[in-house]
Amino acid sequence: xxEGILTGLSTAxxxxxxxxxxxxxxxxxxxxxxxxxxxxxxxALMIPITYxxxxxxxxxxxxxxxxxxxxxxxxxxxxxxxPGVAGTVAxxxxxxxxxRKGMAGKALAIAAYSSFSGGTIAAVFLLIAAPSxxxxxxxxxxxxxxxxxxxxxxxxxxxxxxxxVVKALLMTVLGLMLSTVGTDQTQGVQRFTLGxxxxxxxxxxxxxxxxxxxxxxxxxxxxxxKSDADRARELEAQKNLGSMKVDKEEIKEMVPxxxxxxxxxxxxxxxxxxxxxxxxxLAYGMEQRLAGPKKGALFGQGSVRGLAAPETxxxxxxxxxxxxxxxxxxxxSGTTAIMLGALISYGIQPGPRLFVDNPSVFWAVIISMxxxxxxxxxxxxxxxxxxARILAIPSPMLLGFILGxxxxxxxxxxxxxxxxxxxxxWERPLTFSILLIAALTLIVPIIAPVVGxxxxxxxxxxxxxx
Amino acid sequence: xxxxxxxxxxxxxxxxxxYGVRTLYIPLLPFQAEAAFTARSMPWALxxxxxxxxxxxxxxxxxxxxxxxxxxxxRRAALLCALMVAYGLTVRPAGFLISTSLFLIGGxxxxxxxxxxxxxxxxxxxxxxxxxxxxxxxxxxxEPWPEFLKG
Numbered sequence: 001x002x003e004g005i006l007t008g009l010s011t012a013x014x015x016x017x018x019x020x021x022x023x024x025x026x027x028x029x030x031x032x033x034x035x036x037x038x039x040x041x042x043x044a045l046m047i048p049i050t051y052x053x054x055x056x057x058x059x060x061x062x063x064x065x066x067x068x069x070x071x072x073x074x075x076x077x078x079x080x081x082x083p084g085v086a087g088t089v090a091x092x093x094x095x096x097x098x099x100r101k102g103m104a105g106k107a108l109a110i111a112a113y114s115s116f117s118g119g120t121i122a123a124v125f126l127l128i129a130a131p132s133x134x135x136x137x138x139x140x141x142x143x144x145x146x147x148x149x150x151x152x153x154x155x156x157x158x159x160x161x162x163x164x165v166v167k168a169l170l171m172t173v174l175g176l177m178l179s180t181v182g183t184d185q186t187q188g189v190q191r192f193t194l195g196x197x198x199x200x201x202x203x204x205x206x207x208x209x210x211x212x213x214x215x216x217x218x219x220x221x222x223x224x225x226k227s228d229a230d231r232a233r234e235l236e237a238q239k240n241l242g243s244m245k246v247d248k249e250e251i252k253e254m255v256p257x258x259x260x261x262x263x264x265x266x267x268x269x270x271x272x273x274x275x276x277x278x279x280x281x282l283a284y285g286m287e288q289r290l291a292g293p294k295k296g297a298l299f300g301q302g303s304v305r306g307l308a309a310p311e312t313x314x315x316x317x318x319x320x321x322x323x324x325x326x327x328x329x330x331x332x333s334g335t336t337a338i339m340l341g342a343l344i345s346y347g348i349q350p351g352p353r354l355f356v357d358n359p360s361v362f363w364a365v366i367i368s369m370x371x372x373x374x375x376x377x378x379x380x381x382x383x384x385x386x387x388a389r390i391l392a393i394p395s396p397m398l399l400g401f402i403l404g405x406x407x408x409x410x411x412x413x414x415x416x417x418x419x420x421x422x423x424x425x426w427e428r429p430l431t432f433s434i435l436l437i438a439a440l441t442l443i444v445p446i447i448a449p450v451v452g453x454x455x456x457x458x459x460x461x462x463x464x465x466x
Numbered sequence: 467x468x469x470x471x472x473x474x475x476x477x478x479x480x481x482x483x484x485y486g487v488r489t490l491y492i493p494l495l496p497f498q499a500e501a502a503f504t505a506r507s508m509p510w511a512l513x514x515x516x517x518x519x520x521x522x523x524x525x526x527x528x529x530x531x532x533x534x535x536x537x538x539x540x541r542r543a544a545l546l547c548a549l550m551v552a553y554g555l556t557v558r559p560a561g562f563l564i565s566t567s568l569f570l571i572g573g574x575x576x577x578x579x580x581x582x583x584x585x586x587x588x589x590x591x592x593x594x595x596x597x598x599x600x601x602x603x604x605x606x607x608x609e610p611w612p613e614f615l616k617g
Contacts, residue, residue: 166526167471170478170519177485177512184505189493191505192485222546222577223538408508420502 005127008363011056012371020053020061021368025375028068033076039069039087039335047342055346056364062339063322063365064372070276070314071115071376078107078307087276087314090284094299094306101302109246110304111311114258116377118312121262122269122319123369129323140271142413143424147434148271148278149407153400154438165446175400176407178203185405186412208401254308257287265313269320276314276321278403283313285441319369325350326362475523482516489513545576561611566593 011017024046031042042065050058073088078095091111098107140148153172181192182202193199246254261283268279287309288299299306318335325336327350343350354362418424426432489509498504553569560568570589579585600608 166519166523167474170475170516170523173512173516173519174478174481177482177509177516180509180512184492187495187498187505189495189505191492191509192488194488219543219546223540223543411508412503415503422502 004359004363005367007360008365008367011360011364012060012367017057017060017364017368018371020057021064021371022375022379024061024064024066025068025071025372025379028065028070029072029075029376029379030068031065032069032072032074039066039073040338042066042069043335043338043342047338047345050342055343055348055358056361058342058346059339059361059365060368062342063368064375066318066335066339067115067119067315067369067372067376070318071112074111074115074311074314075108078111079104087280087317088310089277090280090310091307091314093284093310094301094303097300097302098307103302106246107302107307110250110254110307112377113246114254114261114308114311115315116373117258118262118265118315119319119373119376120370121258122266122316123366123373125263125266126319126323126369127366139430141428141431142410142417143428143431144434145271146407146410146414147425147431147438149403149410151282151434151438151441153403153407154442165442171397172400175397176404178208178397179401179404180408185409202405203401208397250304253304257305257308258312260286260290261309261312262316265316266320268313269317270323276317279313279317279320280310283309315373322365322369326354326365471526472524475520479517479520479524482513482520485509485516486513542576546573549573549576558609559613561613561615562597562608563593563610564612566596 012021027046028039028042031045032039043062046062046065050061053061070087074091074095077088077092078099081092081096095107095111098104153176179202181199183189183193183200184191190200264283264286265276265279268282269276284299284306287305288296291299291303291305295303295305321336325340340350348354348358348361414424415422424431425435486509489506492506492509494504494506549569549572553565556565556568567590570593571585574585574588597608597610601610
């Protein structure tokens with residue numbers, strides 16, 4: 001393994017590859033910042049450029065674009081509440097409120113540190129555990145994926161906070177409904193297209209994201225124009241945007257969050273199909289739970305934890321998604337699926353033989369992840385004051401929309417494998433366990449306050465009695 | 467009492483019912499009639515869930531937040547929405563450059579800008595820059611000219 005690492009280091013550290021990491025990160029950050037152009041489109045745009053390159057160089061460039069786009073996506077999430085990438089939707093939950101409070105600089109700095117830490121920690125995992133982790137992800141079947149997606153969706157109840165569970169669930173259902181518009185993937189029949197040609201391919205994610213985030217924001221500002229006092233306040237807030245200092249207290253709060261979210265993000269990223277989006281939502285939900293009622297209530301209003309968790313997890317998941325790609329030849333996300341196509345066009349077949357046949361490609365990509373993370377941090381921290389000048393609670397609807405198609409497909413596949421029997425839901429231990437966790441995620445926020453009140457009453461009664 | 471939550475719940479209830487009715491129009495292949503899962507299964511389950519959840523929201527004792535509409539500039543917002551629809555309808559026949567420039571100019575006028583030089587300077591160069599960026603540097607083709615000018 002040491003020999004492989006050294007080979008990778010010498011390949012990745014060659015001047016042309018170093019340049020490619022830097023160029024990839026820069027271009028990726030820029031494209032990711034444009035709402036609507038995510039890592040998939042960014043990498044797709046790179047494919048024609050990389051044709052003439054050496055395979056390792058081409059892959060390093062694309063990997064750099066990938067991290068850059070995820071980071072750039074978080075920038076537009078924080079500053080204008082318009083995530084260009086599904087993986088950074090959760091970043092807007094707390095990043096945007098922080099920016100509105102005049103702490104955009106700090107929010108971007110927290111995002112940069114979290115992304116760097118998440119990416120770097122996950123790259124260490126990738127280095128150590130790549131081969132054995134591939135076995136774990138192989139054990140996942142479509143039934144388990146279905147359960148995992150149910151868990152991802154019920155986790156929105158955790159984001160919603162007290163009194164909003166029903167509303168959040170209703171929005172998730174609306175997102176799922178919208179995801180069914182268009183041609184059915186398995187049977188090829190049209191659903192809810194109302195005879196319109198434009199709806200045959202379904203509703204685009206970009207359109208929905210723009211409609212729910214950017215358009216509502218724009219219309220509200222037209223409907224309710226700001227008074228002079230508001231304008232003055234905003235101007236005052238903009239002066240403070242540049243402050244990027246993260247104080248000791250906040251760092252203390254961030255460190256454990258980054259540790260947990262890195263591990264969670266990496267493992268979610270390893271599962272084929274479950275990429276940065278699910279990882280960021282799950283990390284956000286998990287941290288809100290762990291934060292306790294007092295700090296948990298701050299989530300959605302500019303919580304440091306709430307920003308660090310999804311930012312760490314989405315970058316960790318990016319690294320994680322390379323595990324099945326490099327070791328099994330199965331892409332872990334839409335983005336790595338495009339990379340798979342690029343690898344095949346280079347004449348390289350990713351899979352267990354990649355270690356043996358092309359060790360320099362395998363290790364160079366892993367080593368370039370460290371370099372990419374360092375470059376992103378160096379690149380982004382000084383740029384923050386400039387980016388910050390660019391300057392609604394995001395809805396669970398988008399998560400439902402993103403997961404809807406995948407969920408239906410996995411459920412259908414599971415039913416075909418099980419001969420049209422639903423018994424896999426309770427007979428397969430892994431599926432059952434994940435569904436159980438999903439049910440608990442949904443029930444606990446409803447029951448916990450009731451139990452809490454009952455306990456408090458009893459304690460009060462006991463106190464009076466004693 | 468008609469609160470904000472209840473209005474939302476009513477709208478979503480109507481949508482869920484419409485969605486459920488439209489589910490019946492999804493064509494099924496003959497051999498799938500008896501299958502456990504068809505193209506109608508998930509939409510049907512979703513419409514039932516939608517109806518149940520919106521009813522739950524409707525009957526629940528909500529926050530009581532009323533819809534605030536005082537001081538809203540309805541006319542301006544409606545004009546902007548109409549402009550957006552017009553842009554959507556004209557972008558293909560009129561081409562990107564002309565329709566987007568007109569959209570931005572119209573938008574600035576509706577929002578109250580009256581300085582012509584500023585309106586022109588803030589619309590046409592941006593549209594051209596964006597078009598060059600997309601087509602020349604990012605390789606995304608956008609039809610620049612009206613349909614009748616195409617070769």
